[in-house]
Amino acid sequence: xxxxLLLTPLAAxxxxxxxxxxxxxxQEGDYAAARLEWxxxxxxxxxxxxxxxxxxxxxxxxxxxxxxxxxALQDFERFGSLxxxxxxxxxxxxxxxxxxxxxxxxxxxxxxxxLAQLYPRHPLTAEAAWYGIWQQTARTGNVPPSAxxxxxxxxxxxxxxxxxxxxxxxxxxxxxxxxxxxxxxxVGDWRTALMSLLMCSLMGAAFYSCLRLKAWGLSAxxxxxxxxxxxxxxxxxxxxxxxxxxxxxxxxxxxxxxxAPQRPNL
Numbered sequence: 001x002x003x004x005l006l007l008t009p010l011a012a013x014x015x016x017x018x019x020x021x022x023x024x025x026x027q028e029g030d031y032a033a034a035r036l037e038w039x040x041x042x043x044x045x046x047x048x049x050x051x052x053x054x055x056x057x058x059x060x061x062x063x064x065x066x067x068x069x070x071x072a073l074q075d076f077e078r079f080g081s082l083x084x085x086x087x088x089x090x091x092x093x094x095x096x097x098x099x100x101x102x103x104x105x106x107x108x109x110x111x112x113x114x115l116a117q118l119y120p121r122h123p124l125t126a127e128a129a130w131y132g133i134w135q136q137t138a139r140t141g142n143v144p145p146s147a148x149x150x151x152x153x154x155x156x157x158x159x160x161x162x163x164x165x166x167x168x169x170x171x172x173x174x175x176x177x178x179x180x181x182x183x184x185x186x187v188g189d190w191r192t193a194l195m196s197l198l199m200c201s202l203m204g205a206a207f208y209s210c211l212r213l214k215a216w217g218l219s220a221x222x223x224x225x226x227x228x229x230x231x232x233x234x235x236x237x238x239x240x241x242x243x244x245x246x247x248x249x250x251x252x253x254x255x256x257x258x259x260a261p262q263r264p265n266l
Contacts, residue, residue: 061264091264192240
């Protein structure tokens with residue numbers, strides 16, 4: 001009994017140099033505590049030990065999972081600088097691509113490029129390339145012309161079935177917008193269509209009345225206002241249709257889980 005009591009603290013002390021406690025915290029879902037435990041391990045174990053490599057990588061992964069993108073990027077950079085030859089580097093670069101892209105549009109491209117340069121045959125390199133195609137399609141509404149492959153063909157087919165054409169419908173809305181309000185009807189925006197028609201009609205009537213009364217100062221004023229409202233109605237029809245069609249594409253793509261790029265997980 002006495003021997004067992006003596007050995008218990010020794011066992012607990014020995015466990016401080018293993019990853020078992022950090023892993024158990026992750027399994028329990030206490031990711032903040034797990035990250036702190038991984039960081040403690042990274043600080044306490046030998047500089048070049050496999051355990052330190054794992055600890056630095058896991059602390060970066062958990063920072064990303066805890067919605068700390070700046071800290072996660074910093075942790076991954078530190079991991080890469082200390083363990084540049086690690087087999088985890090492709091995974092780290094792929095995760096950094098996602099993190100940087102979430103912070104800034106196209107911000108992940110440098111990491112995708114580095115991944116392609118250092119590991120051209122790695123599966124995550126192909127996945128990163130697909131991620132770039134997917135993101136560009138979501139932003140522009142069109143698959144990049146240079147993109148090839150089965151996934152690209154499937155994506156093009158689904159977009160065609162969706163019937164969304166941001167550029168084409170936006171141009172149509174602008175042309176129809178020559179009749180005030182008509183352009184907004186392309187996306188079914190009746191309220192804005194009626195408001196545009198009413199405002200253009202009122203300003204046009206005021207301009208015409210001033211011309212008949214030969215009130216040249218007021219004619220110039222209302223003519224300017226009418227022209228501003230009229231042109232604004234056309235540009236508004238174009239931009240609102242463009243936004244609507246892009247949103248339609250992004251919403252549809254969010255539901256295509258079988259095509260979506262592989263998202264990093266724990």
